[in-house]
Amino acid sequence: MNAVAHGANRRTAIRLGLVALAMFSFGYVLAPFYDVLCRAIGLDRARPEFATAIPTALRLEFDTNVADGLPVTIETLDRVVAAKAGGLVKARFRIANTGDQPLTIRAIPSFAPVRAAGLLQKLECFCFDALKLAPHETRDVTVVLLVAKALPEELGAATLSYTLQPA
Amino acid sequence: MTASTETLHLQHADHQAHADAHGWRRWLYATNHKDIGTLYLWFSFSMFMLGGTMALGIRAELFQPGLQFWHPEFFNQLTTLHGIIMVFGAIMPAFTGLANWMLPLMLGAPDMAFARMNNWSFWLLPPAAALLVISLFVPGGAPAGGWTLYPPLSIQAGMGMDLAIFAIHLLGLSSIMGSINIVTTVLNMRAPGMTLLKMPMFAWTSLVTAYLLIAVAPVLAGAVTMLLTDRHFGTHFFKAAGGGDPVLFQHIFWFFGHPEVYIMALPAFGIVSQILPTFARKPLFGYVSMVYAVCSIAILSFMVWAHHMFAVGLPATAQLFFMFMTMLIAVPTGVKVFNWIATMWQGEMTFETPMLFAIGFVCLFTVGGFSGLVLSIAPIDIQMTDTYYVVAHFHYVLVAGALFSLFGATYYWLPKWTGQMYNEKLGKLHFWWSMIWFNVTFFPMHFLGLAGMPRRIPDYPLQFTDFNSVASVGAFCFGLGQLLFLYNVINTIRGGAGRAPARPWEGAHTLEWEVASPAPHHTWEMPPDEALVKKGLRAQLLDQDHE
Ligand code: HEM
Ligand SMILES: [Cu+2]
Numbered sequence A: 001m002n003a004v005a006h007g008a009n010r011r012t013a014i015r016l017g018l019v020a021l022a023m024f025s026f027g028y029v030l031a032p033f034y035d036v037l038c039r040a041i042g043l044d045r046a047r048p049e050f051a052t053a054i055p056t057a058l059r060l061e062f063d064t065n066v067a068d069g070l071p072v073t074i075e076t077l078d079r080v081v082a083a084k085a086g087g088l089v090k091a092r093f094r095i096a097n098t099g100d101q102p103l104t105i106r107a108i109p110s111f112a113p114v115r116a117a118g119l120l121q122k123l124e125c126f127c128f129d130a131l132k133l134a135p136h137e138t139r140d141v142t143v144v145l146l147v148a149k150a151l152p153e154e155l156g157a158a159t160l161s162y163t164l165q166p167a
Numbered sequence B: 001m002t003a004s005t006e007t008l009h010l011q012h013a014d015h016q017a018h019a020d021a022h023g024w025r026r027w028l029y030a031t032n033h034k035d036i037g038t039l040y041l042w043f044s045f046s047m048f049m050l051g052g053t054m055a056l057g058i059r060a061e062l063f064q065p066g067l068q069f070w071h072p073e074f075f076n077q078l079t080t081l082h083g084i085i086m087v088f089g090a091i092m093p094a095f096t097g098l099a100n101w102m103l104p105l106m107l108g109a110p111d112m113a114f115a116r117m118n119n120w121s122f123w124l125l126p127p128a129a130a131l132l133v134i135s136l137f138v139p140g141g142a143p144a145g146g147w148t149l150y151p152p153l154s155i156q157a158g159m160g161m162d163l164a165i166f167a168i169h170l171l172g173l174s175s176i177m178g179s180i181n182i183v184t185t186v187l188n189m190r191a192p193g194m195t196l197l198k199m200p201m202f203a204w205t206s207l208v209t210a211y212l213l214i215a216v217a218p219v220l221a222g223a224v225t226m227l228l229t230d231r232h233f234g235t236h237f238f239k240a241a242g243g244g245d246p247v248l249f250q251h252i253f254w255f256f257g258h259p260e261v262y263i264m265a266l267p268a269f270g271i272v273s274q275i276l277p278t279f280a281r282k283p284l285f286g287y288v289s290m291v292y293a294v295c296s297i298a299i300l301s302f303m304v305w306a307h308h309m310f311a312v313g314l315p316a317t318a319q320l321f322f323m324f325m326t327m328l329i330a331v332p333t334g335v336k337v338f339n340w341i342a343t344m345w346q347g348e349m350t351f352e353t354p355m356l357f358a359i360g361f362v363c364l365f366t367v368g369g370f371s372g373l374v375l376s377i378a379p380i381d382i383q384m385t386d387t388y389y390v391v392a393h394f395h396y397v398l399v400a401g402a403l404f405s406l407f408g409a410t411y412y413w414l415p416k417w418t419g420q421m422y423n424e425k426l427g428k429l430h431f432w433w434s435m436i437w438f439n440v441t442f443f444p445m446h447f448l449g450l451a452g453m454p455r456r457i458p459d460y461p462l463q464f465t466d467f468n469s470v471a472s473v474g475a476f477c478f479g480l481g482q483l484l485f486l487y488n489v490i491n492t493i494r495g496g497a498g499r500a501p502a503r504p505w506e507g508a509h510t511l512e513w514e515v516a517s518p519a520p521h522h523t524w525e526m527p528p529d530e531a532l533v534k535k536g537l538r539a540q541l542l543d544q545d546h547e
Helices: A003-040 A114-119 B002-017 B023-028 B033-062 B072-107 B115-123 B125-137 B160-188 B201-232 B246-263 B266-280 B287-303 B316-344 B353-376 B378-384 B388-418 B424-450 B462-493 B530-539
Strands: A057-066 A072-076 A080-084 A088-097 A103-112 A120-125 A131-133 A138-147 A157-166
Touching (some): A003 B160, A003 B246, A057 A088, A057 A138, A080 A138, A088 A157, A103 A120, A114 A120, A131 A138, B023 B033, B033 B115, B033 B125, B033 B462, B072 B201, B072 B266, B115 B125, B115 B160, B160 B201, B201 B246, B201 B266, B201 B287, B246 B287, B266 B287, B266 B316, B266 B388, B287 B316, B316 B378, B353 B378, B353 B388, B353 B424, B388 B424
Antiparallel strands (some): A072 A088, A088 A138, A103 A131, A120 A138
């Protein structure tokens, strides 16, 4: 093999070797990185408010859906909320009519698990009434919940779900 | 004109061969890509036998409920070592061996880029295998927590675990060096006229696989190093007692592990993409889309790792993300299957043994792909994870996928390696025998999994008996059939069914068929001239510009 080709091979090999080294370090970086990533995108289960042995907080997760074909979007602004025993919880949603027609819609609520039923009391909810949206209107709506004074030990999380339907 | 350059070339090669070492030195100091390829392939086959024997140990115990042969601890050591040995000892080295043997021949290069490093890449493997075997005999025995080495078991295990960790370090180092060699060879040493988008598919898949390995083998090395320091040096990466997180290991492991499954699948795609056009006597359908599919599979494979972890308590958002990304991989995989079928469509097919294995691959790999899709659905996977359904899934993609492609490759290139034809009747018998008993072994495992039988247990409730007995009978027959393969290969080396011409398959147009059979010790010391390269490309319909 001539010298030029030899040099080219060496350069390629050194570059690839460096990539391998970088990936070795990357493995280690993954340890803190997962934490940061999860916190940043709100996927964090190990937040301090949940990390207590006595269940003083209930993890509330909000889920939203839109009926097929309805030109509406809904965004959950507070996806995960720590509900303190006896406290008030407020969750915000942003609903937008993406179509050119005025719309009347209604949110159908649902929740899981069933055992969460007695623990949360809806004081206010955008699902109580039908919503009228002008063409291209965006509106922020809320849900306010009162959390029971005593939370059962084994229930770590509850999910509340809202599905938008034409009214 | 090409003929005369070739004769010249061969004489030259013969002359060189005399300068090479003989006897054991030839192998220990091997720097010739063909010798190293041969070493890899024999090593891989012996690991296949070793891992296979362990599998039969597993199946013997599972033939009937109750404990007949092994203590549960030893049973778990068998499943763990079987997994590690088959993945790192049998499948991966076989593909590296094939790449070593064939890439220089197919690309028109005189050898791999770094001959001495190549020697190291191989000779790290036997010590690694020895460490794994020795681990069986140390106090506490071999690692027994599964090939995935999850903590906390892997932190609590005896010193066999340390040996396995060192073995994985060696195997990882070997893979990285082997891959650097492959990438450099493919990128820098192709014959004039062979641009990247005119390379044989096997070169493409080897290249992408090597990139994947360079990216993820170090991550696995890091993960097991963290295990090691957790075990002995007071770190707490995965130790909950010290604030660490065992699930973190799973994230890091599968960040390696999912690309790893494609490391075992992509070269198989490459092999099948060589064999099918040869025996269908038609160029590969959709060459460029094949290349793009390989690349997109490789990229996507970094974004799906948590489909192995649906049951660890991931937030719903993460489950959805990984579920959809996993389903997305089925798209480029579907493109490949479509192209293979289209390659065969209206071809003048003949069914020599390599072709049979390639077609078997296409059929059964697709079955494995479908069970993969089922498992990618998070709510379903939560039921199925750690059941025999998963065992069925990955044996369809790894045995009927990777292993069948390796059998196909061996029959396909054996005439080039040995200069002799193999016994076609025996080859076909080997195929049909493997095909039938493979399905008898692994298809019932789908049912066992659906009925809820967990994987990695030495004993099971009575209602699982029938399917387990069937699977065990299948496994012993399948294992026995592999001796047929060994016999056929040895028989071919000893003369087989007569001398093979340089191009035993008239539908094959890649460069390896332009050198004599057996391939002389040194080939393409002068790169093939452009006319020869062009001729092959024209036959593969690759002479137009794709870019
Ligand atoms: C369409 C493509 C594929 C999809 C959608 C897919 C999906 C999955 C999923 C979701 C799992 C996790 C099952 C569980 O543990 O609960 C899994 C496991 C597995 N897959 Fe695949 N897969 C595909 C292709 C492959 C290929 C090509 C290979 C290897 C050649 C492979 C090898 C494996 C292995 C070894 C496991 C089990 C790992 C273990 O837990 O020990 N898969 N697959
Ligand atoms: Cu995977």
